[in-house]
Amino acid sequence: ELRIETQRLxxxxxxxxxxxxxxxxxxxxxxxRxxxxxxxxxxxxxxYVQLCPPLSSAFPVGVLCVFASRSQYQQYVPPLLKWSLGLWIPSRGELLxxxxxxxxxxxxxxxxxVTFHEAFHQYLFYASGIRPVPVWFNEGHAMLVEVAQIDRARTRIRFPLNQRRQEILEKLIDKDRSGANLKALLKSSPQTFYQExxxxxRYAxxxxxxxxxxKGNICYPGRGYDQWCPQIWAAILRKEDPNRVLDRLIEGISWDVFYSDLRxxxxxxxxxxxxxRNPLIPRL
Structure with missing residues (x-):
């Protein structure tokens, strides 16, 4: 059906x-290309599968639609999202x-x-069994993978620093000693997160x-930071509230210790x- 529809365009x-x-x-x-x-x-x-194992191996094919012009794209997406360069629209089943x-x-x-970023959103939608995922978790991982580098042998993958985000982040954290911005982020709804x-x-x-x-968890042995994302993801798959899981994890060491480590x-x-130097995923 997808083939026939495309051939008609x-x-x-x-x-x-x-x-x-x-x-x-x-x-x-x-x-x-x-x-x-x-x-x-x-x-x-x-x-993606190693970072966030899917609830089920049954997945629909991921549809990607790449437009030749920016104006075409902006005519196709919802008006409030014309600023974007890519978009996963679950209701249409398309990654634009x-x-x-x-x-x-x-x-x-x-x-x-942009494709690597949006494809993660698409993957997470299906991998979660269409369960709600905290926007910080979804976008944070998408920005982690968008700069992925795959070696020529195609057996290893690196997740380098996202320099664009790092520049904004360091200034933001330096000014915010209490972590008020991060607290707000962790409670953000999609509507709040994407406000101009x-x-x-918020992205940074x-x-x-x-x-x-x-990746930074290796600098703080004993804190258990390496298990935070897996535990949050497991809660999502169990239909538990991921925000409550995060609250418990933070309470286990205190907000002050957690935010102090982050800063x-x-x-x-x-x-x-x-x-x-932390490979995160040693081999594909």
Whole structure:
């Protein structure tokens, strides 16, 4: 059905991989780039599975729709989300990707990054059994994987620092000694998180928290930070309230200790460099 629908659209074509169906109207001479992207996405999906094991192995095919122009994308997405460069829309079952502008030059690195980010949202939607996931958890992980680097042998994957988010984060945490911004983030609804005012700060905080819990945990042995994300994810799969699980984890060491560790980590380059060497996922 997807093939037939795409073939009926003038100028559109499709490519397939085991878990994804990509359709686009960007020049067909770029097919090789799409094949490379799908190959990387299949490998990255293995990382998604290791980070957040799915409730069930039964998954629908992930549909990706890549537009040739920014204006096409903005006409297709909901009005309040025209600012975005990519969007996972569960009601349509489509992951939408926009070029950064309407010029003919395609910025492939940007498309790759946005695809990796939005594909994680798509994966988490199905992996959770369509259960609610805290927005900080969802976006924080999506920003972790959007900068993923896969080696030439395609057996190893790295999750380097997201420099764009890091610059914002370090300034934000330096000014906020009590952690008021982080407390607000942890209770944010999607509607609050995506509001224009302060949005970039919330993105940076979500990324910084997930990076700290997933990779920075090696700098704080005995705290148990490496188990926080897995426990929150397990609660989601059990239909428990993930916010209550997080509250219990924080209470176990106290907010002051937790936030002090987080601030300490992001203020010390030596700790950040050590965390960078943490492979997180040794092999795909």
């Amino acid at each position: 003038p100028g559109w074509y499709f490519l397939e991989s085991p878990h994804y169906f990509l359709k686009t109207d960007i020049r067909a001479t770029n097919r090789y 799409w094949r490379d992207l799908l190959a990387e996405l299949e490998l990255l999906r293995r990382a 990707i926009s070029p950064t502008d309407n010029r003919r030059q395609i910025k492939w690195d940007e498309i790759r990054k 005012y302060g949005r970039e700060h 905080l979500a990324w910084g928290l997930v990076y700290f819990l997933r 300490d980590f992001w203020s010390r380059r030596s700790l950040v460099r050590r965390a960078e």
